[in-house]
Amino acid sequence: MDFPFRVGQGFDVHALVQGRPLIIGGVRIPHDRGLQGHSDADVLLHAVTDAILGAAGLGDIGRHFPDTDEAYKGADSRVLLRTAMGKLREAGWRVVNVDATIHAQAPKIAPHAPAMAANISADLGMDPTAVNIKGKTNEGLGYLGRKEGIAATVVALLARADGAAGAG
Numbered sequence: 001m002d003f004p005f006r007v008g009q010g011f012d013v014h015a016l017v018q019g020r021p022l023i024i025g026g027v028r029i030p031h032d033r034g035l036q037g038h039s040d041a042d043v044l045l046h047a048v049t050d051a052i053l054g055a056a057g058l059g060d061i062g063r064h065f066p067d068t069d070e071a072y073k074g075a076d077s078r079v080l081l082r083t084a085m086g087k088l089r090e091a092g093w094r095v096v097n098v099d100a101t102i103h104a105q106a107p108k109i110a111p112h113a114p115a116m117a118a119n120i121s122a123d124l125g126m127d128p129t130a131v132n133i134k135g136k137t138n139e140g141l142g143y144l145g146r147k148e149g150i151a152a153t154v155v156a157l158l159a160r161a162d163g164a165a166g167a168g
C-alpha cells in the first residue's frame with residue numbers, strides 16, 4: 001500500500017557567463033551575467049522539477065527533457081515545470097509545499113522571492129504561501145563564492161490528489 005505523502009529533493013547548478021540573461025524562478029533579474037545551459041538555464045525551476053519528479057518516483061528532468069534534444073534548446077523552464085506537473089497529476093499527486101534555497105553570492109534574491117514564488121505556485125497549482133524561496137551566499141567560498149555559478153536546492157512534499165490515505 002502506498003503511503004499518502006512523499007518527499008523529494010532537487011539540486012541544480014549552472015555556470016554564470018557573459019551574454020546571457022539571468023532567469024531564476026521565471027524572473028528575469030538585472031545582472032552582469034546570466035546562467036549557461038541548453039534551456040533558459042533556470043537553476044531554481046530545474047531543482048523544483050527534479051524535487052517533484054523525485055518525490056513521485058518519476059525519475060529526473062534529464063529523462064523527461066533531454067539536453068541532447070533540440071526541442072529544449074532555449075526552452076522556457078516554466079513550460080518544463082508545468083509539463084512535469086502534468087505527469088504528477090496523471091499519477092495522482094498534488095504538491096503540498098516547496099522550500100528552496102538559491103546559493104548565490106550575488107545578486108540578492110530576497111527582492112525577487114515573492115515573484116518567484118508566484119510563478120512556481122501558479123505552475124504547480126498551489127497557494128503562493130506554500131512556496132518558500134530563500135537566498136544564501138556561499139560566504140565567498142569555492143566556485144559559488146567566486147561567483148562562477150549559482151546553485152539551487154529544493155525539497156517538495158507531495159500528497160495523494162484525492163487525499164485518501166493509502167490510495168494507490
Ligand SMILES: Nc1ccn([C@@H]2O[C@H](COP(=O)(O)O)[C@@H](O)[C@H]2O)c(=O)n1
Pocket residue numbers: 102103104105106107108109110111134135136137138139
Ligand atoms: N543571494 C542572496 C544571498 C543572501 N540573501 C539574504 O541575505 C541573508 C544572509 O545571507 P548570508 O549568506 O550572508 O547568510 C539571507 O538569509 C537572505 O535573506 C539574499 O537575499 N540573496
Ligand SMILES: C[C@@]1(CO)OP(=O)(O)OP(=O)(O)OC[C@H]1O
Pocket residue numbers: 012036037038039040041042046061062063065066067068069072073075
Ligand atoms: C533543462 C535541460 C533541458 O534540456 O537542459 P539545461 O538547460 O542544460 O539544464 P540542466 O539542469 O543542465 O539539465 C536538464 C535538461 O533537462
